Amino acid sequence: MVDKWLAGVDLGGTTTKIAFLNECGEIQHKWEIPTDKSESGKHIIGNIAKSIDVKLEQLDVTKEKLVGIGMGAPGPVEKTRGIIYEAINLGWGEHTPLKDLIEMETGLPAVIDNDANCAALGEMWKGAGHGAKDLVCITLGTGVGGGVITNGEIVHGVRGAGGEIGHITVVPKDGYSCNCGKTGCLETVASATGVVRVAHEKLQSSTESSVLRDLESLGSKQIFDAAREGDSLALKIVDQLAYYLGLSLANLGNAVNPEKIVIGGGVSKAGKTLLDPVMNYFKRFAFPKVRTSTDIDIATLENDAGVIGAAWLVKNALH
Ligand SMILES: [Zn+2]
Structure with a gap:
């Protein structure tokens, strides 16, 4: 497990930040993609999955390198089942089964939470906390x-x-x-x-x-x-x-x-x-x-707090 990475995703209304971190919470690679809210946001998760695949390919790394994917999403979340109650900014309907959707699209175990909660976890793990x-x-x-x-x-x-x-x-x-x-x-x-x-x-x-x-x-x-x-x-x-x-x-x-x-x-x-x-x-x-x-x-983490906290979700849940 020494060289495994955690994928952290900070899903925002206009851009989505994605990062691969090592298990000490240090960012190895990070990038952004636009959040495509067209057609009630139905492309959002697929785009993230594709972007992760492309990045892995560019880095010449296989998916096995990733322990799982953590995501912070803008809305209240039911943590255990991984449901987002509502995400008005993304155009999603009520009770979107976000965890299942990510797992289906990426083939990776997923953990989700609210974006502000992820920022808090990020600051706890690697920031001012x-x-x-x-x-x-x-x-x-x-x-x-x-x-x-x-x-x-x-x-x-x-x-x-x-x-x-x-x-x-x-x-x-x-x-x-x-x-x-x-x-x-x-x-x-x-x-x-x-x-x-x-x-x-x-x-x-x-x-x-x-x-x-x-x-x-x-x-x-x-x-x-x-x-x-x-x-x-x-x-x-x-x-x-x-x-x-x-x-x-x-x-x-x-x-x-x-x-x-x-x-x-x-x-x-x-x-x-x-x-x-x-x-x-x-x-x-x-x-x-x-x-x-x-x-x-x-x-202290500025814009990285969200992806670091999202990666912490994976570390905390899957280890
Ligand atoms: Zn208010």
């Missing part, structure tokens, strides 16, 4: 994803919707509408677009001068850059975001007391400019014992 068995991972990207790991296992809940940190309500009254159908979710104010939305609101509700007023297009990067330069309105926007995050993470921390909370995704590139104020609010809202034992850090 450094093997911590109790870990919460939050990804601030186009949306806000989350994964909760206790005692080394992802918390799935009764219908696969455990760890939906992005849909914790942080604005109970008059909040923005969320894609999930609710209002006031963390995702509406802490995703890449959410931060910009909060910024526009702050800019409109005051006359305070700010470098942000002169920008042609406003993104989370510009907001954090301005905050770093001491722009007072930008600092207020970051403070508002930190409040929402600190409050959510403290309440989550009070529920599961993880060793580490890892913040990933595009918005987390702000680093300390984000982390320091989040930590302040976290400490304010966390139960004393949680405050002193749960640490918060920025994710």
Whole structure:
């Protein structure tokens, strides 16, 4: 088994990332293919299987080299039977038997989980989690994803919707509408677009001068850059975001007391400019014992977290 590889797949709405990793979780080869959502996404799995075959052929390696295939998919998952309840972004119908489909197309044993859960497992295994068995991972990207790991296992809940940190309500009254159908979710104010939305609101509700007023297009990067330069309105926007995050993470921390909370995704590139104020609010809202034992850090794996976590699924299940 020494030289075997694990195949990790991070299935996204526009691109699918695929990687071969050794059993220590080190990426040996990685590449991307577009996700073909035409005809209700019926080509997606076949395309992945084909791409893996082509890559093996290019590398002059036989399929026996692969222990199995792990996949993170965008939607709530029933882990045991390997069913994805729904994947609106991919055009799939309800209760798609994803594990069976992958096994049929690739001829390899497959393990599936939700994509945000895979990112959390990736950070646990090879990233900022450094093997911590109790870990919460939050990804601030186009949306806000989350994964909760206790005692080394992802918390799935009764219908696969455990760890939906992005849909914790942080604005109970008059909040923005969320894609999930609710209002006031963390995702509406802490995703890449959410931060910009909060910024526009702050800019409109005051006359305070700010470098942000002169920008042609406003993104989370510009907001954090301005905050770093001491722009007072930008600092207020970051403070508002930190409040929402600190409050959510403290309440989550009070529920599961993880060793580490890892913040990933595009918005987390702000680093300390984000982390320091989040930590302040976290400490304010966390139960004393949680405050002193749960640490918060920025994710380290960036876009590779998903494929590494997906490969971990294989390692964990098939070994
Ligand atoms: Zn929501």
